[in-house]
Amino acid sequence: MTMTDSPPAADTALAATSPRVVGLFDALTTTDHKRIGRLWLRAGLLGLLAATLVGVVLTIENSNSSPDDVFGGVNNYFQYLSLHRFGLVLLVAAPLFVGLATVVVPMQVGATNIAFPRAAHGAVWLFMIGAVITVVSVLSGGGWGALDGVNGTERDAIALTLVGTGLVIVSLLAASVCVATTVVSLRTSGMNLMRVPLFAWSMLVATGVWLLTLPVALSNLVLVYFDLRGGPGTFGDAQGSDAIYSQIAWLVEQPQIYAFAIPVLGVLGTIAPVVAKRRHAQHVIAVALIGLFGLLSVGGWSQPWFQGSNYDEKFVFIVFGLFAAVPVLGSIGAAADTIVGRASAGDPDSDASAGGESGLAGLSSVHGLGAIGAALLLLAGTVAGLARVIQPWDLGDRTTVTSVMNLVLFSAVAAAIAGIWFWAPKIAGHELAVSTGRLVMLDIVAGAVLLGGADFVSGFLEAPAFGYRVVGSSASLMAEPSNQSLIEVLNVVGAIGAVLIALGVLGVFAAMAKAMRSSEVVDDNPYGGQTLEWTTSSPPPPGNFSEPPGRVVSEAPLLDTVNENGEEA
Amino acid sequence: MFTTGFKFFFGIGMALATGAVFYGYTTGGNHMGPLSMGWKGGIGEHLGYSLLLGLGVAAMTVALFLVFFRDADPAAQAHYMGVEQIPTNDLVTASFWPVVGAFGVGAMAIGLVLHTAVFVTGLIICGVVAIEWLMDAWADRATGDPEANRALRNRVMAPIEIPALGAAIAALGVLATSRILLATSKLGSVVVAGVVSVLILGIAVLFARKTQINKNILAGSVLLLAVAVLVGGVVATVTGERDFHPHEVHEDEYEGTGSEGGH
Numbered sequence: 112m113t114m115t116d117s118p119p120a121a122d123t124a125l126a127a128t129s130p131r132v133v134g135l136f137d138a139l140t141t142t143d144h145k146r147i148g149r150l151w152l153r154a155g156l157l158g159l160l161a162a163t164l165v166g167v168v169l170t171i172e173n174s175n176s177s178p179d180d181v182f183g184g185v186n187n188y189f190q191y192l193s194l195h196r197f198g199l200v201l202l203v204a205a206p207l208f209v210g211l212a213t214v215v216v217p218m219q220v221g222a223t224n225i226a227f228p229r230a231a232h233g234a235v236w237l238f239m240i241g242a243v244i245t246v247v248s249v250l251s252g253g254g255w256g257a258l259d260g261v262n263g264t265e266r267d268a269i270a271l272t273l274v275g276t277g278l279v280i281v282s283l284l285a286a287s288v289c290v291a292t293t294v295v296s297l298r299t300s301g302m303n304l305m306r307v308p309l310f311a312w313s314m315l316v317a318t319g320v321w322l323l324t325l326p327v328a329l330s331n332l333v334l335v336y337f338d339l340r341g342g343p344g345t346f347g348d349a350q351g352s353d354a355i356y357s358q359i360a361w362l363v364e365q366p367q368i369y370a371f372a373i374p375v376l377g378v379l380g381t382i383a384p385v386v387a388k389r390r391h392a393q394h395v396i397a398v399a400l401i402g403l404f405g406l407l408s409v410g411g412w413s414q415p416w417f418q419g420s421n422y423d424e425k426f427v428f429i430v431f432g433l434f435a436a437v438p439v440l441g442s443i444g445a446a447a448d449t450i451v452g453r454a455s456a457g458d459p460d461s462d463a464s465a466g467g468e469s470g471l472a473g474l475s476s477v478h479g480l481g482a483i484g485a486a487l488l489l490l491a492g493t494v495a496g497l498a499r500v501i502q503p504w505d506l507g508d509r510t511t512v513t514s515v516m517n518l519v520l521f522s523a524v525a526a527a528i529a530g531i532w533f534w535a536p537k538i539a540g541h542e543l544a545v546s547t548g549r550l551v552m553l554d555i556v557a558g559a560v561l562l563g564g565a566d567f568v569s570g571f572l573e574a575p576a577f578g579y580r581v582v583g584s585s586a587s588l589m590a591e592p593s594n595q596s597l598i599e600v601l602n603v604v605g606a607i608g609a610v611l612i613a614l615g616v617l618g619v620f621a622a623m624a625k626a627m628r629s630s631e632v633v634d635d636n637p638y639g640g641q642t643l644e645w646t647t648s649s650p651p652p653p654g655n656f657s658e659p660p661g662r663v664v665s666e667a668p669l670l671d672t673v674n675e676n677g678e679e680a
Numbered sequence: 681m682f683t684t685g686f687k688f689f690f691g692i693g694m695a696l697a698t699g700a701v702f703y704g705y706t707t708g709g710n711h712m713g714p715l716s717m718g719w720k721g722g723i724g725e726h727l728g729y730s731l732l733l734g735l736g737v738a739a740m741t742v743a744l745f746l747v748f749f750r751d752a753d754p755a756a757q758a759h760y761m762g763v764e765q766i767p768t769n770d771l772v773t774a775s776f777w778p779v780v781g782a783f784g785v786g787a788m789a790i791g792l793v794l795h796t797a798v799f800v801t802g803l804i805i806c807g808v809v810a811i812e813w814l815m816d817a818w819a820d821r822a823t824g825d826p827e828a829n830r831a832l833r834n835r836v837m838a839p840i841e842i843p844a845l846g847a848a849i850a851a852l853g854v855l856a857t858s859r860i861l862l863a864t865s866k867l868g869s870v871v872v873a874g875v876v877s878v879l880i881l882g883i884a885v886l887f888a889r890k891t892q893i894n895k896n897i898l899a900g901s902v903l904l905l906a907v908a909v910l911v912g913g914v915v916a917t918v919t920g921e922r923d924f925h926p927h928e929v930h931e932d933e934y935e936g937t938g939s940e941g942g943h
Contacts, residue, residue, distance in 0.1 A: 135896045135899050233781050237785055240786035278785065278786065303683075304685045409735065425727055426707075426725065427727055
């Protein structure tokens with residue numbers, strides 16, 4: 112047996128020596144980050160489709176007066192509501208961003224592949240297995256607790272839901288390690304942390320926060336599981352209780368909910384300079400603001416298990432809520448400065464200033480619309496969160512909580528879809544339809560505004576957080592509010608918003624189906640991108656780059672002029 | 681000397697730690713409490729103090745790691761490794777062990793709730809995957825030639841893998857098929873046995889005649905067959921065995937044995 116100690120040559124391309132097999136076999140064995148990322152994206156989009164359809168039914172049910180219309184009782188309603196909430200976070204927002212990052216981040220930092228590609232591949236399949244177990248167990252009578260107490264037959268199904276949720280979290284943690292390690296240790300020559308593209312930076316911050324906080328959720332689940340299977344029954348056997356749900360409800364509430372929208376600022380920061388056709392005007396500030404937003408989105412500590420039921424009255428919780436809007440507002444300001452502020456300054460790197468454009472023209476692009484719309488939704492969500500922590504208003508048990516969740520999560524969805532449109536040439540090798548894309552973005556943003564806005568106003572009218580008025584049911588969550596008729600009108604508005612979002616999501620699938628049939632050749636850099644992923648072909652080859660990227664000297668390498676010695680000319 | 685990453689995270693860490701001390705004193709901390717983490721005096725409000733200090737210490741730890749690894753800057757890494765360019769990771773070969781591992785973890789999780797046997801099966805699968813994964817990772821770095829690496833790996837592992845895989849497939853097939861045979865009616869069990877036999881024969885003939893089989897068809901067939909057998913086995917286990925009617929025992933059958941019991 113003969114072995115060598117020398118490392119493999121950097122330019123040895125695996126694809127050149129082994130025939131490429133596509134299809135099911137490739138999906139089961141691949142270590143190519145683009146293929147793995149596409150699996151994440153497909154899983155996330157399927158989850159999005161299911162979640163939005165369940166959301167439509169929930170809002171329609173919510174505008175009725177009887178709990179038996181669709182779900183056959185308040186307990187079933189509770190199960191689907193909790194599935195919708197946890198699903199939007201764990202089965203939609205997180206996998207969509209992980210998918211985008213798995214495809215794009217390695218190319219953005221000039222790497223040939225993601226770090227730990229086998230672990231990344233295992234993670235996506237573990238995610239799918241966990242997601243299937245979670246959904247099937249909820250449909251089989253499981254879920255995160257039962258309002259009418261846990262009976263014998265429900266116990267196993269609920270345990271399976273907890274186990275499935277745990278698997279999903281473990282898979283997200285594994286994927287987070289891969290993405291974060293890629294940004295930290297696989298950057299190309301010259302790319303220090305301040306030169307990392309903003310989307311990659313935002314994913315580093317987001318995955319860092321997930322790695323800090325999701326294990327807390329996992330611990331909650333383990334605790335509840337053992338309690339359910341053989342412990343004192345503190346959470347499961349309480350009659351008419353949502354005790355299990357309450358243990359991990361912090362995942363869908365502020366500040367943790369913001370952690371799943373950190374990449375929104377990264378998408379905005381990456382797309383704004385492309386739209387403006389000039390460098391980001393405040394790159395360093397944007398880096399700091401994304402870091403600050405990550406810091407203010409660390410959750411896990413704000414839960415009843417640690418703090419008691421009045422955890423949201425603590426000073427730190429209030430401070431987090433008050434300041435979360437600041438980095439979002441700052442990021443939007445920095446993007447606006449990039450797009451409109453520097454046109455007259457004669458920026459030497461600016462295509463737009465040379466042509467006399469302000470950069471606003473690029474906002475009509477799908478990615479421009481999506482990035483700005485998503486950022487504004489996130490701003491609305493953090494402002495709603497600010498209102499929620501103002502104690503005299505007492506909005507903690509009201510639909511304001513739902514409003515924050517919907518606005519923040521659909522900002523994440525809008526940003527992810529904007530990212531899919533923007534990076535489609537690199538993800539799948541084709542562009543997605545512009546006209547459909549604009550409709551999709553308008554649908555989703557408008558729908559989220561209606562859905563979140565209606566809940567926000569309902570909160571001031573004392574509508575309960577679970578949004579349900581129990582008539583003639585044995586289980587009751589909250590007393591019926593006094594402004595019932597007005598709340599019902601707002602519920603209809605929310606239902607219209609949910610329908611709009613669902614139409615937008617269907618539009619995404621339509622655009623993808625259309626693009627798959629297209630044989631049109633796509634430019635390597637159709638939008639004037641400034642980061643390294645746009646230096647390679649569309650779709651990128653195995654190994655991403657035909658030759659290693661040169662030394663990077665700024666955050667926008669494609670705008671740099673570099674001489675042979677790697678020095679800026 | 682100090683890298684950008686170090687400065688960034690150390691700055692955050694110091695700001696948070698200072699904030700924790702300030703917060704401690706303004707919320708009831710006394711003497712040296714907030715400075716000594718509660719050793720000499722009270723720290724004030726526990727949650728805010730712990731959170732701020734915890735995040736501060738975490739940020740400073742990250743800062744130390746970053747300065748130690750020079751922000752993971754590729755040029756600095758290459759300098760310390762004494763090479764011109766750090767090795768890339770594009771030689772990681774395709775492998776189905778991650779998928780098998782994911783199914784193993786899934787089986788463990790389901791087994792935790794439903795049945796110990798399923799849990800143990802998942803555990804065994806995870807153990808096997810761990811070994812295979814290690815071998816793949818070793819082989820990927822053995823030489824600079826992917827073909828040579830693959831041949832090397834197969835030379836070490838194939839003599840173990842092929843018999844073990846054959847035995848496992850045979851055992852699983854026999855176990856699952858036996859459950860199905862026990863759960864179905866007499867006629868049904870004959871039909872199932874016939875179909876399984878024909879399938880085995882057909883697949884064997886297919887393999888014998890075709891030297892090159894499309895990998896997608898192969899993967900799909902194996903996946904389909906495995907799912908069918910497993911689902912059938914699980915459903916049959918849940919359904920339970922059919923009622924058996926044992927032969928009546930006649931005393932004359934046991935003449936000369938001198939025993940009243942059965943065999």
